[in-house]
Amino acid sequence: MAPRRRTAAAVLALTGLLLFLSSPAAAAAEDGELRMKHSGDGYHYNSTLAHILVEYASAVYTSDLTSLLTWTCPRCEGHTKGFEMIEIIVDVERCLQAFVGVAPDPRSIIIAFRGTQEHSASNWIEDLFWKQLDVTYPGMPDAMVKYGSHAVELITFGQPRVGNPAFAAYFSEQVPRTIRVTHENDIVPHLPPYFYYLGQWTYHHFAREVWLHETVVGNVVTKNETVCDCTGEDPTCSRSVYGRSVADHLEYYGVTLHADSRGTCQFVIGTSNSADGDIVQVDGTIILSRYPQEQHSLASI
Helix, strand or coil: CCHHHCCCCEEEEEECCEEEECCCCCCCCCCCCCCEEECCCCCEEEHHHHHHHHHHHHHCCCCEHHHHHCCCCCCCCHHHCCCEEEEEEEECCCCEEEEEEEEECCEEEEEEECCCCCCCHHHHHHHCCCCCCCCCCCCCCCCCCCCCHHHCEEEEECCCCCCCHHHHHHHHHHCCEEEEEEECCECHHHCCCCCHHHHHHCCCCCCCEEEEEEEEECCEEEEEEEECCCCCCCCCCHHHCCCCECHHHCEECCEECCCCCCCCCCCECCHHHHHCCEEEEECCEEEEECCCCCCCCCCCC
16 A cells, blocks of 8 residues: 555445444534434444445445546445545455555545355355354464454444354454444345354354334335344344345445346456556456556466
8 A cells, every 4th residue: 555545544344245444433424413323332323434334335346447446436426435446356266356445534444345246156155155163264373353453343234144152242342343234134144044042053143233124104114223232133123024135135225235247256457457557466366456566467367
């Protein structure tokens, strides 16, 4: 990253639908007001920030990498206007895509990883792969994270269960300022299934969930953003419905969260891109950099 960009006050990371904010400060709404939802213990959910960050989650699904690098894509507007892309990474084999850049509001470094690609069979197979693994990941004996993690705010959109109750409790302790946004009958937050009678052997969400859903009374439709309890498995939130909808996973806050092309894992790099940055291929992964440290050959692409 260019030295002149290292002064950003916050860091956000999106795992397709995942974001980290290392500063409690949040962006203001257009009217200057922050809309907050409060739970019983005082922990707050910032609806305005969630609306902003979901637009970055949408942009990472853009298949035209040139327009994404220059931040001129159709999804690169609205609350994300002014964002400066630094680098894009595409894992062609695994149908994964990510980017990192700097946002003026909220003043943050944003790292975005694309989630499930709608037409990718391999992505959906990964979602349905339920084998539990020890957190001592192979080949990473000295891996270290989470320095200053209590200052991190995490927001995910349509996240599946990723660990057992012991993992959920540990994660909640390490990253207490966490929000998991779920939408109506989204199938993914229900995977893998939750079986309370299996104890430590079941998968378990970490807290706190915010459930987006509608209620209909007569001709009146009300959009709700329900802040759930601190257990991670509040039976009155998304667990109160059957999670069978793929469509509800592909849209959050009215923002599209799926690829802008019908093909499987397609991407496009324009010929003008060489003037905008650098392109390199490393072990099947394509990297586009706005501020390359050195020039690389395109011959291997």
